Each structure stands twice: as C-alpha cells, then as structure tokens.
Amino acid sequence: MKCVRCLHDTAAKFTEAPDGSGAWEVYGCSRCNFTWRNTEEQEVINPELRDKNFQFTGEPEDLQILVPVPPLKK
C-alpha cells in the first residue's frame, strides 16, 4: 500500500491493538520508515491533508549521515 509520507507503494500493516479490541491498526513504510496508526488525526495520516513540509520527496540514500561508517580495520 501507499505510504502517507513518501507516497511510494512500500507500506504495509504490521500490527494491531494488543488487547484484541480491534481499536486500531499500525502501518509502516519500509522505504522512509514512517509509521502511523489508523486512528490518528486526518492531517497526520491523510496524504492530501498532510503539511507539505513534512512529506518526504527525496531519496533515502541522499540523506545526511551524522556518524560516518568508518573504514574496516584489518
């Protein structure tokens, strides 16, 4: 299914309410790592209503790395 943040078809449901009440389900995106619950505010989980500043339109590999991977030691 479509991720509400990066809009790629890389999201899936991965869990639901643990008390068996069916109160909610949780979805996650394997590309940008956004997760959401289906009971959250519409402006958080509806891509049409989300603040454009918090959408992800780039490529994951272009993001900055804060702790660089060091060279291997022999």
Place this chain on the structure above:
Amino acid sequence: MVYRDLRSFLTKLEDAGQLVRIKDSILPEPTIREIGRAATDLPNGPAVIMDNIKGMKGMQVALNVHGSWANCALMMGLDKNTTVRDQFFTFLDAWDKYPGEIKNIDSAKAPCHEVVIKDNINLFESIPLFRINKWDAACFLSKACVVTKDPDDPDNFDTQNVGTYRMQVLGKDTVCIQALGFHDIARHITHAEEQNKPLPIAICLGNDPVLTFMASTPINYDLSEYKYAAAINGIPMELTKALNSNLDIPANAEYVLEGEILPRVRVPEGPFGEFPGSYSGMRLQSIFKVKTITHRKNPIFENLFMGRPWTEIDYLMGLNTCVPLYKQLKETMPEVVAVNAMYQHGLTAIIATSNRFGGYAKSVAFRLASTPHGISYCKNIILVDADVDPFNLEEVMWSLSVRVRADKDVIVIPNTPGMPLDPTSFPAGMGNKFIIDATQPTAPDGLLRDTRLIDNPDSKGFEKIIADLQAAAQKK
C-alpha cells in the same frame, strides 16, 4: 535520596500530591501529548499515569515524572518547595560522593527479568507506544537509559555508557537510534563497525529517577553513570547481567529491550520534535534488532513529552547540565561561584564569578567554551558577579542593565563548533560564541564610574517567618 526504582519514586510523588492518574478512556494520539503538555504547563506540574488507553487497556504510561522543580526537589530528597539555587548546591554536594557502590543482583532474581519474551517479538504488543509530537516520523522512545560497551575495551566497567538517545520504532522488532558524532555511544558504534561486528545494546525503560537524570548528564567518557547514580541516591546501584550479552543493566528497570546494532548500516530516521522546541530533520542513523524483551509484572512505560520549552526535558536536563560545567570550570578557576546552564542544554549559560583581575570573566567564558559539553553547546555565555544569583533572572537582567557597555563587554567569535539540533547552527554543526561580560570592571580595567552598591540587610531569618505567616494566611 533513596529510590531503588521508578515505582518507589512514583509512590513518593503520589504521597506529596505530585502524581495524578487519568482513568478516562483515551486515544493514544493526540490525547497523550495533550496530557503531557498540560501537566508540564501547570505550576509545580505533577507526574501523570494513564492506564486506559484504547487498544492497550491496562497498560500504563507515565509522563512528566521529572516535569517540575517540585518533582526534581523530591528526587533529591528535598522539600518540594526548595529553590533551584539550593537544589543546585545539594546536587553539587552529592556529586562529590562519586563513586557510589554497585550491588550485583542474580539475573534470575532481578525484577526486570520477571517476564521474558524471546519469540514473536512485537514492541507494540509489549509497550503502549504513542506518537509524541504530530510530525514525528513514528513512535519514539524518548526517556530510555541506553547501555553499550566499548568493543575495544569490553571488560571496562567505567567506559560502559549509559546515555539517553532518542529511538524511533520502525517495526515489530526494529528500532533506529540517533547518535551524534560527539556522543559516547558513537565511539562504541565506530569501534564495532571498524571490525564489522554487531554491537550489543540494552534499552532500559522506567528507571529510578536519578539514573535517568545521570543518563542525560554530560560526564567524562571514563566515568560511570551507574556509580554517579549510586553516589547521588546514597544507596548502592542494583545491577544485573543482560540475558544475551555482558552488559550491566539496572536490575529494577520496568522494561529492558536487548538487541544488537547492525554494523555498517544506516537507515532514514526522523523528523522528531527536539529539545530546542523545533523538529530535527531526517538523517541516516544506526538500526538495531530487538532479540529479547524483558519486563517487570504490570510494567510502567515511562516516556518524555517534549514541546516548545519549557517542558519536562528542560527540568530533566537543567541542573545536570549546570553541575558538570561548574565542576570543570572550578578545577582551574576557583573564582567561579555558580553556573546556570539550564537553557536548552546549555545553549545559553550564565556564570557567576569574581573577577580576579581586569578581563578575567571573559577568560571564564573561553574556558566554558572549551569544556567537552561547552564546545558545541554553550554559545550564548553571560558572566555576572559573584554576588549575583545566576538562577534569579531578575538579578541577571539587573546586571545586564547596569554593568554592560556593549562596545567593550560584548564579543562574538564567529565560525566555532555548534550544536546540530540548534536551528541557528548552519551548516549543522557550525555556530558562534556570544559573550556578554556583565561583571564589574576590576583593575586595570576601569571603565565604570565609581559605584557604591546598596548593601542587603540580613533578611534570611525574616524570610522564614514571613513565609510561615503567609502559608498560615493562605490556609484560612
């Protein structure tokens, strides 16, 4: 200061009227964040426990445990009305008792191992997770004690690190952790990655309040947070061994997530509403897989709500930012009297110092800017005289008003290290130092007219008498 665990502190808070329980049925979002904001905005705001969250009935969330000066005073064994200045000096005395004692508890008897889950790990089934701020990328763990060891020095207890780092829950058993270059954990990750080895990690949630406090205190790399917590609590720190590694973990933690940081892997993390009161951007960060979850019976998930300052994190990181900076300054500059670095982890700091000779206060600022924490964090540095209480902002403003002449007392040092989460740090990691010397000039500096200050009368005795009379008057 005798809290073996989170529970005993919650009992103390409840007895002192500093803990409330919300029994109404609530949605995890947005209600938990609304409750977190409200609790911290109230004067002397209480801790809040919620146990009726939709879909997670019976599971408990605790917020705002450190979220007021009253709660911080109780953590230090003081009366809840103790002033911030007195809390600072109490903490300072306890700090000097380092190292405290460690007591090892048999793993099978440790409360944190009462329930062990090794199969079908699902963090959402075990922990009542919630999205803290609206535009956070996911549910975050914002108040955990994260334990790692240096893989190049695995038997060294003191370089074992206990720190607070934000962690983003990615899936049922995967979590991403934010490490910044200057964090102790970054050193451990780098050493493991040089050998292409996974790094064992333990995430301990819901700890005694002093351990949580010490985990967010900037101390030297080779000093033990556990021994500090024991010194400040005044009782031995009870530790036990993790089930899958050689890590030492708090025996009385509510939850422990054990796993391994995958070597040489980075994944997208963030944004997350951070301590400066703004969202940090998305970055690539390390990821770990949770292999075991252990917890106490009826565990309490303690997390931290962070919003526009002030919120709980400002209390949590207030005095523990001040004290190490004070200690480091005092080593070489005994003239320093007190340090208030409570503003956004020391981005702004106020130092009270005597002026040994003309210009000396500025040297104190340079010293602050070269302490391990001050290098990147302390960017706005205000110097006030020894007789000014740096925790009393009215007195600080008085000093600025009558002792500063900008052409000689204000300096900006451009292009120094900066704190990447500070929105003015650009490019992230670069900044400047802004120094205001609001002390009285001392010879040979003499650019202030001869000034005679009004002496304060000896009023301490009457403070108590009037406060007691007022308390009695308020009861009527």
